[in-house]
Amino acid sequence: MINEKYKAMLGEKSVIRMISERAAARRAEIGADEVFDFSIGNPSVPCTPAFTNAVIDLYENEAPSALHGYSPSVGITSFRGAVADSLNRRFGMDYTEQHIFPTSGATGSLAHAFRAVTKPGDEVLTFAPFFPEYIPYVEGTGATLTVVPPDTTAFQIDFEAFERALNPNVAVVLINTPNNPSGAAYSAATLERLAGILRDKQTEYGHDIFIVSDEPYREIMFDGAAQAYPAKFYDNTLTCYSFSKSLSLPGERIGYVAVNPRATDADVLVPMFAQISRTIGHNCPSSTMQLAVERVIDDTSDLSIYEANMNLLYDALVDLGFEVVRPSGTFYIFPKALEEDANEFARKAMEYDLFMVPSDSFGMPGYLRLSYCVETEHLRKAIVRLRQFVTEVYGERE
Amino acid sequence: MINEKYKAMLGEKSVIRMISERAAARRAEIGADEVFDFSIGNPSVPCTPAFTNAVIDLYENEAPSALHGYSPSVGITSFRGAVADSLNRRFGMDYTEQHIFPTSGATGSLAHAFRAVTKPGDEVLTFAPFFPEYIPYVEGTGATLTVVPPDTTAFQIDFEAFERALNPNVAVVLINTPNNPSGAAYSAATLERLAGILRDKQTEYGHDIFIVSDEPYREIMFDGAAQAYPAKFYDNTLTCYSFSKSLSLPGERIGYVAVNPRATDADVLVPMFAQISRTIGHNCPSSTMQLAVERVIDDTSDLSIYEANMNLLYDALVDLGFEVVRPSGTFYIFPKALEEDANEFARKAMEYDLFMVPSDSFGMPGYLRLSYCVETEHLRKAIVRLRQFVTEVYGERE
Numbered sequence A, B: 001m002i003n004e005k006y007k008a009m010l011g012e013k014s015v016i017r018m019i020s021e022r023a024a025a026r027r028a029e030i031g032a033d034e035v036f037d038f039s040i041g042n043p044s045v046p047c048t049p050a051f052t053n054a055v056i057d058l059y060e061n062e063a064p065s066a067l068h069g070y071s072p073s074v075g076i077t078s079f080r081g082a083v084a085d086s087l088n089r090r091f092g093m094d095y096t097e098q099h100i101f102p103t104s105g106a107t108g109s110l111a112h113a114f115r116a117v118t119k120p121g122d123e124v125l126t127f128a129p130f131f132p133e134y135i136p137y138v139e140g141t142g143a144t145l146t147v148v149p150p151d152t153t154a155f156q157i158d159f160e161a162f163e164r165a166l167n168p169n170v171a172v173v174l175i176n177t178p179n180n181p182s183g184a185a186y187s188a189a190t191l192e193r194l195a196g197i198l199r200d201k202q203t204e205y206g207h208d209i210f211i212v213s214d215e216p217y218r219e220i221m222f223d224g225a226a227q228a229y230p231a232k233f234y235d236n237t238l239t240c241y242s243f244s245k246s247l248s249l250p251g252e253r254i255g256y257v258a259v260n261p262r263a264t265d266a267d268v269l270v271p272m273f274a275q276i277s278r279t280i281g282h283n284c285p286s287s288t289m290q291l292a293v294e295r296v297i298d299d300t301s302d303l304s305i306y307e308a309n310m311n312l313l314y315d316a317l318v319d320l321g322f323e324v325v326r327p328s329g330t331f332y333i334f335p336k337a338l339e340e341d342a343n344e345f346a347r348k349a350m351e352y353d354l355f356m357v358p359s360d361s362f363g364m365p366g367y368l369r370l371s372y373c374v375e376t377e378h379l380r381k382a383i384v385r386l387r388q389f390v391t392e393v394y395g396e397r398e
Helices: A004-009 A015-030 A049-061 A077-091 A105-117 A134-139 A159-165 A188-205 A266-280 A287-295 A304-319 A342-350 A376-394 B004-009 B015-030 B049-061 B077-091 B105-117 B134-139 B159-165 B188-205 B266-280 B287-295 B304-319 B342-350 B376-394
Strands: A100-103 A123-127 A144-148 A170-176 A210-214 A237-242 A255-259 A368-371 B100-103 B123-127 B144-148 B170-176 B210-214 B237-242 B255-259 B368-371
Touching (some): A077 A255, A100 A266, A105 A170, A105 A210, A105 A255, A105 A266, A123 A159, A134 A144, A144 A159, A170 A188, A188 A210, A266 B004, A342 A376, B100 B105, B105 B134, B105 B170, B144 B159, B170 B188, B255 B266, B304 B376, B342 B376
Parallel strands (some): A123 A144, A210 A237, B123 B144, B123 B170
Antiparallel strands (some): A100 A255, B237 B255
16 A cells, blocks of 8 residues: 555656766766766855854753753744844844744745645745745645746746736745745845735735745845845745755754744744644754754855855856856856757766756756855866867857 | 634644643742643653764764765665664664665654555554544544554553454554553564454455554663564564654654565655655754764663653552553553543642643543653652642542
């Protein structure tokens, strides 16, 4: 009586994973120096010493039974309060700890957010290009994911396409800014217009539409800019966050959902998240992680390397004649392939030990996602190899 | 568009939680010394210094990017191998790391196990008395939980009741040994008979029936006995484990599912668990936790206090005329109340600042669950208070 649905999923090999596995195999063959792996978004800068010291201090000085005891089902109050205060300071919000629900990273955060404000059969809209894992995340709830075609000029929102896609079945609009894979950050103007449309549609349809805002890259912004805070523009916003990228802790599984205090039923959403946890096998993230991150709540790793790498790679891509939008944040860049089929382009690149992810699974074919969370010196070598590949295979370009 | 199902669950206050909240409120009022809280099963002994040292060593000496990097979606190989080797050494099994799937504690473990071998509409059988959270755990998958009435003489299995309950819709039999709340441990004879019946029924029904064995208390056994290992008796067994109790780490969320190598489709179950994770917002437990627990895989906290406490409390209960089965393990004991309505008994006990959980939510009314993970000195005072309560309210007893 093996469950056939999950068994069938075994066939759906993630393209990202397949490519990164090939890169790993190649590293084993010829050494890491000669393999240029743009496939995986794993933070390459270490966490801050302040975080490491916080954990060591907790282990050395707290009573183990208190440190490792069960977290309350809605999370540790002091951590929730620290998150609320930090968001209030930075974004002019007015959260209290009652609006913050600690989760096991952004994946856990989205799992709770979707379930709280959809029911099976509802529609979740998102915008291409999008993180492919959104498909199982949404479909696992019984809702369906509808993808709105992209604005390819700046990877903001194609509002005409968006308005065509809206219908009374839509319960959630899922946004991700700055965006994986494009690196684009929604501007205040984009968020304002999005909010205006949704307010009108809420009235027209006579029911709430929530924005679920997936913001793991919020702190990785370039040129001194800050990401406009989506919840500031729209009351019915659930902000999903992970410290994986900002603190370089993807393996520690620590994040949260923040419920806008002005959302419908704002006061029951966090207790509902705790009920949802009981049905999906979640418990709060590690108690120690909550207590440690609380102590470094406004810190980030040194994220400047991502900006340095982005500038190098963007300039090289432009120089090589790629059509590419300059990223505003994240550690991704999303150029158009030099031939129609990005899979074919990526296949040819692999012969030069350049590993990139073709964009089909991101909801728009013809592009490539390059992740540049690598040492800058390694990236320089990768660019030399990229130049060789492009000129040899596609000829001299300008 | 708040989800009404989860909103309705807000009304279902857990009895355990309600009683422990009252105990906490009372502690704030009159001080911890005078409150005798038998309600919560939170390990009272510290984790081993070896575990603490392992974590500190990892934080001090491992490269942060490696230590805090993403765990593979099926878990860290070395941790999986350490778990397999430990189970093989201790229980004569032949797991490889391919059969071990790290999870966020037993809750995460059960969430994956149920989903892998049931489909919505299937039936999961379990035996009273049972941990009340099994209801949302099972119902969250779309399956239904059917409770087989108890064998009240020794809290083994009432096999006649079990055979009456079996039907072709049953996909899983969920066992929990040693048992929360009774403290009973299934004997080899019980497990052998259970396995025999299930093998016959698999043939009769023409489909697999899995045992999902929830074993967080496996290491807390008394009188030098060891829990017979259920997977040893029955091929289609998924063993769900948490280090919460054995290592006193409930807040760190670390456990696993072990797939019996002789189970049907044994080789695809772990990859299926990784697919299930994508749909329920799970990722592997903390990378650091996997690496730290790997180093102390055969250790436990000093669990002897639970046995000392059990003996004290069991003797006192017998002396006070309670009908009670002597626990073989866990940190619970499960006497029959001194009046028919255990809720009424528990309510009266609260007037003496004695906090116990009436058994209705465990699937059999009329009993009380007492957790004795407290300092032994505090337990001695609790027993004096219990004696006062019983003699004043129920008269002299023998």
